[in-house]
Amino acid sequence: MKRKTFEEDACPVARxxxxxxxxxxxxxxxxxxxxxxxxxxxxxxLGIAKNILTDRLRKLVALGVLEQVPIEGSAHHEYALTGxxxxxxxxxxxxxxxxxxxxxxxxYTLVDRRDRKPVRPLAFHAHDGRELxxxxxxxxxxxxxGKVRRARSTAG
Amino acid sequence: MKRKTFEEDACPVARxxxxxxxxxxxxxxxxxxxxxxxxxxxxxxLGIAKNILTDRLRKLVALGVLEQVPIEGSAHHEYALTGxxxxxxxxxxxxxxxxxxxxxxxxYTLVDRRDRKPVRPLAFHAHDGRELxxxxxxxxxxxxxGKVRRARSTAG
DNA sequence: CCGTATCCATTCCGATACTG
DNA sequence: CAGTATCGGAATGGATACGG
Numbered sequence: 001m002k003r004k005t006f007e008e009d010a011c012p013v014a015r016x017x018x019x020x021x022x023x024x025x026x027x028x029x030x031x032x033x034x035x036x037x038x039x040x041x042x043x044x045x046l047g048i049a050k051n052i053l054t055d056r057l058r059k060l061v062a063l064g065v066l067e068q069v070p071i072e073g074s075a076h077h078e079y080a081l082t083g084x085x086x087x088x089x090x091x092x093x094x095x096x097x098x099x100x101x102x103x104x105x106x107x108y109t110l111v112d113r114r115d116r117k118p119v120r121p122l123a124f125h126a127h128d129g130r131e132l133x134x135x136x137x138x139x140x141x142x143x144x145x146g147k148v149r150r151a152r153s154t155a156g
Numbered sequence: 157m158k159r160k161t162f163e164e165d166a167c168p169v170a171r172x173x174x175x176x177x178x179x180x181x182x183x184x185x186x187x188x189x190x191x192x193x194x195x196x197x198x199x200x201x202l203g204i205a206k207n208i209l210t211d212r213l214r215k216l217v218a219l220g221v222l223e224q225v226p227i228e229g230s231a232h233h234e235y236a237l238t239g240x241x242x243x244x245x246x247x248x249x250x251x252x253x254x255x256x257x258x259x260x261x262x263x264y265t266l267v268d269r270r271d272r273k274p275v276r277p278l279a280f281h282a283h284d285g286r287e288l289x290x291x292x293x294x295x296x297x298x299x300x301x302g303k304v305r306r307a308r309s310t311a312g
Numbered sequence: 313c314c315g316t317a318t319c320c321a322t323t324c325c326g327a328t329a330c331t332g
Numbered sequence: 333c334a335g336t337a338t339c340g341g342a343a344t345g346g347a348t349a350c351g352g
Contacts, residue, residue, distance in 0.1 A: 206327095
């Protein structure tokens with residue numbers, strides 16, 4: 001009756017979800033991108049209970065998504081995104097784009113640091129450089145990469 | 157004491173999470189991309205309990221991520237990704253990439269339908285075409301797009 | 313200000329039994 | 333095969349009181 005875990009799952013999607021597939025964790029990371037660094041900042045901007053925030057911050061630090069950096073002249077520290085954590089911007093942006101496409105205005109926009117203007121939307125490219133749309137792709141087991149798709153038995 | 161909801165949140169990330177930010181939902185979508193269509197296929201490939209699967213399928217259909225398509229000569233139907241559902245491949249791919257980058261081999265690879273070869277990784281581009289890395293971007297409120305970043309008071 | 317510890321309601325999840 | 337109904341245990345989330 002115990003809840004299933006995906007930590008050992010072969011699929012990286014499942015493992016990632018186990019790690020950061022929690023709503024609060026994602027929102028904490030979002031706020032980290034938006035500039036939050038202090039415990040109180042996260043607490044205030046998210047309206048999250050302290051114990052939950054503590055728990056999630058701990059997990060995110062343990063995962064290497066956030067790191068604690070000491071504050072000069074203070075006993076406390078800030079939470080900063082690590083490289084691994086910044087890697088999550090792709091995930092956030094994908095989620096954001098999807099959420100925008102499905103109604104509702106955007107509250108956050110990804111901008112180019114240089115000129116502060118929005119970046120072009122996410123784009124996929126084929127290995128030869130062609131740009132790919134949703135219908136040009138499909139998810140297959142790695143073992144079958146390059147192979148012609150076998151017929152799927154439709155259990156008749 | 158009721159659990160917080162983000163359905164009405166201004167941020168599309170929060171709203172999206174409320175919709176599909178659940179581990180099972182995401183994995184169901186993953187399986188849909190991988191070819192699962194029948195109730196029993198999802199049940200078997202995910203090892204999910206029937207009642208939960210029922211619940212999630214229902215939600216995903218209500219959300220417009222999946223749709224029920226009748227099967228000829230059967231009282232049953234299949235669950236197929238809608239356009240909105242296929243839009244989630246960006247999210248899945250971003251999660252997958254992140255998960256891969258953080259150890260563990262990939263079990264799924266995104267391939268080009270034409271030649272069955274892997275697609276190039278996700279890439280961001282500036283509006284003028286330059287390719288952007290993680291450190292070239294940052295997430296800001298839409299209202300501040302184009303504006304110079306104001307100093308953040310560090311509450312000292 | 314930054315947590316920790318505790319309490320309690322709600323929700324979730326898995327197993328099982330049952331239906332058409 | 334594709335669900336529905338129900339149940340108990342577990343995990344979660346929120347409030348609050350407390351400590352450094």
